[in-house]
Amino acid sequence: xxxxxxxxxxxxxxxxxxxxxxxxxxxxxxxxxxxxxxxxxxxxxxxxxxxxxxxxxxxxxxxxxxxxxxxxxxxxxxxxxxxxxxxxxxxxxxxxxxxxxxxxxxxxxxxxxxxxxxxxxxxxxxxxxxxxxxxxxxxxxxxxxxxxxxxxxxxxxxxxxxxxxxxxxxxxxxxxxxxxxxxxxxxxxxxxxxxxxxxxxxxxxxxxxxxxxxxxxxxxxxxxxxxxxxxxxxxxxxxxxxxxxxxxxxxxxxxxxxxxxxxxxxxxxxxxxxxxxxxxxxxxxxxxxxxxxxxxxxxxxxxxxxxxxxxxxxxxxxxxxxxxxxxxxxxxx
Numbered sequence: 001x002x003x004x005x006x007x008x009x010x011x012x013x014x015x016x017x018x019x020x021x022x023x024x025x026x027x028x029x030x031x032x033x034x035x036x037x038x039x040x041x042x043x044x045x046x047x048x049x050x051x052x053x054x055x056x057x058x059x060x061x062x063x064x065x066x067x068x069x070x071x072x073x074x075x076x077x078x079x080x081x082x083x084x085x086x087x088x089x090x091x092x093x094x095x096x097x098x099x100x101x102x103x104x105x106x107x108x109x110x111x112x113x114x115x116x117x118x119x120x121x122x123x124x125x126x127x128x129x130x131x132x133x134x135x136x137x138x139x140x141x142x143x144x145x146x147x148x149x150x151x152x153x154x155x156x157x158x159x160x161x162x163x164x165x166x167x168x169x170x171x172x173x174x175x176x177x178x179x180x181x182x183x184x185x186x187x188x189x190x191x192x193x194x195x196x197x198x199x200x201x202x203x204x205x206x207x208x209x210x211x212x213x214x215x216x217x218x219x220x221x222x223x224x225x226x227x228x229x230x231x232x233x234x235x236x237x238x239x240x241x242x243x244x245x246x247x248x249x250x251x252x253x254x255x256x257x258x259x260x261x262x263x264x265x266x267x268x269x270x271x272x273x274x275x276x277x278x279x280x281x282x283x284x285x286x287x288x289x290x291x292x293x294x295x296x297x298x299x300x301x302x303x304x305x306x307x308x309x310x311x312x313x314x315x316x317x318x319x320x321x322x323x324x325x326x327x328x329x330x331x332x333x
């Protein structure tokens with residue numbers, strides 16, 4: 001009597017069983033190795049979940065306006081977070097350090113948070129999460145030390161000037177940002193040199209009248225000094241003038257439908273000139289710095305007599321308008 005043959009396993013099944021066993025051995029070995037270096041199963045599972053989310057197309061992008069801040073109890077920075085998966089909400093929490101963290105707007109896939117510093121220096125860690133994705137922000141809080149108060153040297157207090165774009169000079173802490181204010185509003189930003197001196201032309205010209213100038217020193221952390229000595233200066237400017245007798249056109253009689261050149265001579269204190277013609281405003285330019293402002297204008301389609309209104313601006317951007325300053329006779333082709 002023959003012994004019946006044992007059922008044989010197919011080669012495919014043997015390969016699958018072998019691969020499965022190898023995978024299990026690799027996973028077991030990996031978990032043991034990860035546990036030995038301090039990465040437990042929960043952390044590993046979180047890493048796997050985050051990897052799967054990124055492979056599925058989700059991506060958490062986190063940006064922060066400033067990462068080094070003064071520990072003054074009032075400075076803020078904004079955290080911007082977006083997730084390409086618009087269905088997932090975004091949360092943020094403090095995991096190290098102190099201060100306050102508040103949401104500004106929080107919609108699925110898009111959120112902003114405002115962090116306010118405490119009064120103690122240190123390191124702050126903020127964790128931003130969306131689904132299984134997380135990002136950690138590290139902020140450095142430094143002691144909020146106020147810089148030395150700067151001193152304005154020029155212009156002299158209670159002085160008068162005909163130049164709206166004054167030169168201001170003074171002293172302050174070396175290599176430090178200086179904020180120059182005009183009647184309490186920021187006008188110009190400059191910086192002291194290695195010897196603590198600064199000299200700069202005001203970026204925004206001063207209009208005619210009285211102005212109170214002051215300087216404030218500001219550290220790299222954004223901490224301001226107390227306000228410097230105040231300097232009062234009065235700006236006296238002459239009104240801009242138009243040299244009407246020397247205005248010219250090229251050609252002198254523009255052809256209907258063509259373009260023509262406009263040449264406007266003005267006083268030396270004129271900073272800008274605009275021309276209003278046929279319902280449009282054109283900015284003229286002083287190409288050669290000769291106080292002759294020029295521009296190319298389109299002639300009307302119909303022949304006839306027309307006029308151009310001009311507006312002149314001085315260095316303080318004060319406007320003076322001259323209605324019907326230029327007469328234009330347009331001829332037919």
